[in-house]
Amino acid sequence: MGAKEGIIKFRYDHTRTELPPVFESKVAELEAARSVLHQKKYIGLDSNGMGYGNLSVRIDAHMDSLHTFADCAPSLQGGFLISGSQTAHLTKLTRDHYVLVQAFSLGDFYLQACGAATPSSESLSHAAVYLIDPDVRAIIHIHKPDLWQYMLDHAYPATGAVDYGSMEMAQAVQRLFDEGAFREHRALVMDGHFGGVIGFGSDPQNALQCILDLERVYDLAHRSDSE
Numbered sequence: 001m002g003a004k005e006g007i008i009k010f011r012y013d014h015t016r017t018e019l020p021p022v023f024e025s026k027v028a029e030l031e032a033a034r035s036v037l038h039q040k041k042y043i044g045l046d047s048n049g050m051g052y053g054n055l056s057v058r059i060d061a062h063m064d065s066l067h068t069f070a071d072c073a074p075s076l077q078g079g080f081l082i083s084g085s086q087t088a089h090l091t092k093l094t095r096d097h098y099v100l101v102q103a104f105s106l107g108d109f110y111l112q113a114c115g116a117a118t119p120s121s122e123s124l125s126h127a128a129v130y131l132i133d134p135d136v137r138a139i140i141h142i143h144k145p146d147l148w149q150y151m152l153d154h155a156y157p158a159t160g161a162v163d164y165g166s167m168e169m170a171q172a173v174q175r176l177f178d179e180g181a182f183r184e185h186r187a188l189v190m191d192g193h194f195g196g197v198i199g200f201g202s203d204p205q206n207a208l209q210c211i212l213d214l215e216r217v218y219d220l221a222h223r224s225d226s227e
């Protein structure tokens, strides 16, 4: 099974600074979704004490009030706000636990970030999904082994047996998009990353709904299986 969560494989530059207050409303949107996910243990700690699960929201470059925060603002291509590394065990996150990914390059396996926390080890997986479609504005990555297995068995968009956060993962996401795999499901299953499922949407609430819809389909199928 792929590398453990929490090990950061990409190169990054990180400006360790307080995330500007202008991001407070985005953090609140993320937290509204995250509190549901954490309660369901879709984000949390596994039996080995390893954290799993993370979420992010796209940040446009042209938010007016960002100009005054030159040391912690997105690049012209835009960026995203993502939960920090080593935060999965926490019930509630604050602005200090989120990181702004200001710029990234999948080709160079590199990202630039700012904030009090360290960017999630899966930041480049999020970046790969943001790159494929401007309508993707929020991404949730959870671990739920039974749903993961169900999605693999039922031909949901799957990345193939690639490592999380790898270049191959990014290429697989692009291939799925090109094939139109996301027209039916705004979600994908990460074969090479046990339990790993990604859902996305137009905002954090919409991405959460994507995860809850998957859960409902799984629950219904599971119930009829056992009858």
Ligand SMILES: [Zn+2]
Pocket: 005, 052, 053, 122, 141, 142, 143, 164, 193, 196
């Ligand atoms: Zn994961």
